[in-house]
Amino acid sequence: MPMNTAQDSAQALRYVWVEILVECPKCGDPVPVNGLETNVVCDNCNHEFPVSTETWQTLLSHPDNAYNTLAYGEQSTTSMWGSATKVTYGLMSQPTCPTCHAALPPDHTQVGTQGSISCPSCGATIPTFPAPDWLTALLPSCRQVYGIDPPRDGKATTKVKLDEDAAKPIAMVCPQCGAGLTFTSAEQRLVPCTYCGAEVYLPDAIWKRLHPVKIKSRWFFRFEGPSKTSVTKQQRKARARAEEWAEQDKRLEALAAEPPPKEATSNWLLQVFIACVIIIAIVLVLFSFLSK
Numbered sequence: 017m018p019m020n021t022a023q024d025s026a027q028a029l030r031y032v033w034v035e036i037l038v039e040c041p042k043c044g045d046p047v048p049v050n051g052l053e054t055n056v057v058c059d060n061c062n063h064e065f066p067v068s069t070e071t072w073q074t075l076l077s078h079p080d081n082a083y084n085t086l087a088y089g090e091q092s093t094t095s096m097w098g099s100a101t102k103v104t105y106g107l108m109s110q111p112t113c114p115t116c117h118a119a120l121p122p123d124h125t126q127v128g129t130q131g132s133i134s135c136p137s138c139g140a141t142i143p144t145f146p147a148p149d150w151l152t153a154l155l156p157s158c159r160q161v162y163g164i165d166p167p168r169d170g171k172a173t174t175k176v177k178l179d180e181d182a183a184k185p186i187a188m189v190c191p192q193c194g195a196g197l198t199f200t201s202a203e204q205r206l207v208p209c210t211y212c213g214a215e216v217y218l219p220d221a222i223w224k225r226l227h228p229v230k231i232k233s234r235w236f237f238r239f240e241g242p243s244k245t246s247v248t249k250q251q252r253k254a255r256a257r258a259e260e261w262a263e264q265d266k267r268l269e270a271l272a273a274e275p276p277p278k279e280a281t282s283n284w285l286l287q288v289f290i291a292c293v294i295i296i297a298i299v300l301v302l303f304s305f306l307s308k
């Protein structure tokens with residue numbers, strides 16, 4: 017067990033950075049999740065799919081409990097369900113800039129408010145906002161999020177942000193009939209030619225320009241109070257202890273309810289009494305004989 021952790025202190029305050037990838041259910045590619053999104057789009061196949069709250073809970077329960085498993089500066093990666101879905105996370109002794117890793121001024125932005133922090137070292141603007149309700153319902157210790165934009169009106173940003181070039185339509189010539197075709201990033205990779213009906217498979221160069229690969233970025237959380245894992249463990253322990261006590265009480269009650277072995281005692285007493293009476297009778301008889 018690491019020595020310099022904030023381990024299990026009831027008010028443990030910690031900052032934990034994360035890098036998250038989820039597996040595209042269609043093509044199996046890992047898709048970077050750079051924000052508290054409930055829907056993401058795969059760069060490779062353009063498939064849009066949801067990231068469930070269960071997935072979020074599983075992904076973030078490890079960073080939440082990092083103060084029990086990691087030392088400051090250490091990091092770890094947890095993969096989920098044997099898939100490409102994984103979270104890499106690290107415990108920080110103080111909030112640091114996701115870009116240059118310099119220490120950020122503490123409490124620059126009040127916890128519970130939305131705003132931004134300016135990195136004193138590289139000048140990067142680090143957005144920050146309070147953990148949304150759906151997240152605190154899953155992980156009560158999660159307080160504040162840094163380094164990503166807040167989800168729009170509580171909803172996730174559903175589309176990959178495209179740069180200006182990628183948003184522009186791209187022209188190409190149909191390899192079969194030579195007609196001019198134009199595409200936008202909304203297109204699937206296989207596009208029908210509107211003139212000859214041939215299925216045109218978009219070449220890599222065009223596809224990549226339409227879908228710039230989203231880079232996995234680093235963002236971080238402020239957690240306060242015992243982790244969900246810790247609370248669950250304690251509750252399980254308390255339940256086991258209560259069950260043990262109930263079991264013990266039951267055993268004691270059973271013992272108390274058992275009738276005491278009275279007959280045996282009274283029989284024994286009776287035998288002693290009879291023996292005494294016989295002895296006294298013999299002594300009396302002897303005395304009466306002797307006194308004659």
Ligand SMILES: [Zn+2]
Nearest residue numbers: 040043058061
């Ligand atoms: Zn995909």
Ligand SMILES: [Zn+2]
Nearest residue numbers: 113116135138
């Ligand atoms: Zn910086």
Ligand SMILES: [Zn+2]
Nearest residue numbers: 190193209212
């Ligand atoms: Zn054509």
